[in-house]
Amino acid sequence: MRFTVAIDGPAAAGKGTISRALAARFGFAHLDTGLLYRAVGALVAEGADPVAAARGLSAADLARADLRSLAAGEAASKVAVMPEVRAALVDFQRRFARGQGGAVLDGRDIGTVICPEAEVKLFVTASASVRAHRRWLEVGGDEAEVLAQVIARDRRDSERATAPMRPAGDAVVIDTSEMGIDEAVEHAAAVIRQKLPQAG
């Protein structure tokens, strides 16, 4: 069976947690596409050429321990505005999406650019202050500074010319501002169940 679940949305809205829970529940593979941009950003911070880094990404690059930091997120969103960097990552994401057995991909442009034909498209969002609070609980530091970074990254991601972050026209929007993670997962799982081919 080929079945793609595309999950987009801004930083710290809960996409990652929801995606992992859905993949485990339905037995689908999961790709956190943000990691691709984070890995390219980390290599560029070390002096690599952005396009060469995107074309040559290895499994070891994606397994680096430092990709989850705020600095890596910031570096990712800077290389993510470059059309050639995005283009270099398209084929890998599309092959993953159409692999046998079903796939969940989370990112910013999965439902709009990478997999406009995905069987399920979700846009997971929450208010900037709720998202900044969640990120601050993970990374610590000064909460006001985390909020400023979340707002700056949202702006860069939604205003860029190539593949800006926005919900696909047929995406189901899930606002997690006042929703626990379990509730959000149930909501998303119900959308998937409706679209899954019936067994037998």
Ligand code: CDP
């Ligand atoms: O976990 P968080 O939502 O903070 O970030 P992420 O999903 O790891 O993405 C980091 C950055 O990579 C984003 O701010 C985007 O600029 C970029 N990105 C993108 O442009 N397209 C994607 N499909 C995924 C991430």
